[in-house]
Amino acid sequence: MRGVTGPMPGGGNVRNGTSRKTVLSQVGPVQIEVPRDRAGSFAPQIMPKHARRVEGFTETIVSLYAKGLTTGEIQAHLAEVYDVEVSRDLVSRATAQITADMTAWRTRPLDRVYAVLLIDCIYIKIRDGAVADKPVYIAVGISLEGDRDVLGMWVGTGGEGAKQWMAWLTELKNRGVQDVLIACCDGLKGLPDSINGVWPQTDVQLCVVHLVRTSLRYAAKQHWGTIAKQLREVYTAKTPDEAEQRFALFEAEWGDRYPAVVDTWRRSWEHVIVFLRFPAPIRRTVYTTNMIESLNSRFRQATRRRGHFPDDDAALKVLYLVIRNPIKNRPNITGKTPAWKQAINSLASYYGDRITDR
Template sequence: MGIKDEHPRKNANIVRTGAELARAAQLDRDLAEQLIERARREGVNLVGEGGLLSGLVKLVLEGALEAEMTEHLGYEKGDAAGAGSGNSRNGTSRKTVLTDVGPVELDIPRDRAGSFTPAVVPKHSRRVQGFDAAILSLYAKGLTTGEIQAHLAEIYDVDVSRDLISRATDKVSEELDAWRNRPLDSLYAVVMIDAIVVKIRDGAVANRPVYVAVGINLDGERDVLGMWVGTGGEGAKTWMTWLAELKNRGVQDVLIACCDGLKGLPESIGNIWPMADIQLCVVHMVRASLKYASTKHWAQIAKELRTVYTAPTADAAEARFAEFEDVWGAKYPALVAVWRRSWEHFVMFLRFPPEIRKIVYTTNMIESLNSRFRQATRRRGHFPDENSALKVLYLVIRDRQPNRPNATGRTRNWKQAINTLAGYYGDRVTDHQ
């Protein structure tokens, strides 16, 4: 015996709704095909001034403006209810606005009291929001204002002034300032600090490092905590200032801090977060040490160093490095010294099981972000000032996940990792969960 359906009307509504959606989708496709066919037949463009899409946008925007006026006045156009209401429609004014499909000439409705303030196309606005988004998207890809101007002229057949483009991108400065001062979590499981080099004009064009701090919170989410433009000669005082900024924004504790041994940085981390374990990036150490060896020996040296940083324990790593030093110490003493100077912070991650080692082994977990940074900065060539560089890098971060502009993704296999961290760090983790 079948189960009786107790809600036949509800199910019927669902069916009808699905059918209506299907019909609406088909109408959209039919309309698109008709527009394309008409464009081919009449030899007109879909976009740009006089294009078919411009006409559609005009109809939609003017319809929305008329709806706003109706809501503002409280009665429909031509309705007798408006007689003696104290305010009424008073014709239209003509205005051209820039849209994603090119310039569109609109008839903006007016009221006699002059109190109508449309939201769809605000007063004094010469472009709709989507057009600014197009400008910022191009800016985030590293295009200069001149290149953006040429691109918009080619794609939309519209001449946009450089001043307008600059005003659109200048709005990012306020957003950037708010982002750089937003509150942060009180505890991060891991904080990694890495740098990308960009060209900035300061009198003369020079290579400048931009330091990026990425934190992994207790949910395994990776967030960009901050960015700073340096000179390349940063010392403990500068690092203390930047790290204190993170602490003032809420970061009271860090379990593991991973960096590449920049001068003064490990000591500054220890001063700001005394309980943090400081792990040097192994990949950076290998690269730094290979600078002191002949290229013909790189492959063999890298292979032997791998046996050191993959050792099961710190004691085993020490024994393997002693063997390495016996072979290469006399020939490349500076190479060995790189490891001896940093040994205390290098062996830090050897105390952890593999699931933690994979996370703190290298700052390359943010390499995909750095790759996007390089793409944008390479196209740009150089920046006129520090703020211009930071704006582009911020837009790269924001465009990755628009709803969470500081996020860069989640850490794989995080549940296993956080359980290990909780077992090792105890209350420092569990008190924040």
């Protein structure tokens, strides 16, 4: 343990070995080595003299785990900074309580109605026989009061279809979500149909930004700027009719050269123009899932240094800790939605008693 030493009356003070001491922490007994000095003036700063319990020990371990440190790295850090020798098993026990907390969080009751449901995913390296990139799907809800929160989190294989999505969305419904006004997603296979299978009245809006990115994959790079600009004119139109007219011009110019781009938008058209019926405040909230990007950025920071995770639960624990610990004075996925009073008034005029009779 680090401390402060003082001079001897007749000369300098020096260290004189260590004393072994067992103290209690939230994860059980911990054995530490306390340095001695000849003057007897050493004053430990982390573990005071005569104290038998370490306060905040588990919180320190959990904080390091949330930042992406492995069990071995946490063990080395505690030894280097605090001169505390702990076993990997003890660190594992400290992080094991996260699993119980996460399970309670993943099964907590939810609101009956959400104005907006956003679904996106991030890819994380997880060992499943071999190390592979596996998608972790995140569902973020905006309540009728404008509060944003992560409602669900699931690890997939990348080959999810309607059946799997139906199971995950039904999980949200069983936790209390009886209605969703608008759901925004990126067109994941089977997802739009599954959303309406669980909540038949929900308007499904495909993420326009994802759709543009998909379109550019079918076009030569030298045309990306022009195509992106013209598609922006489509999805920023004032009305659905105006959007249709602008897309007809786009199709006339690019349809013969890039038919796959036109087909991508035509197949998704009914789910592309949903947000055009609303005023600007709602459009900014529901036309893209990019609201989740600040969260994904923190996910990447926490998972990048790990290289890969040994299993799904290990990955979910780190992501859960990121969600649980928002950063002050930084954009976070949890919190209030800007200009929400104007948005909810517009939603109320359109959805009527689905909002007022909650």
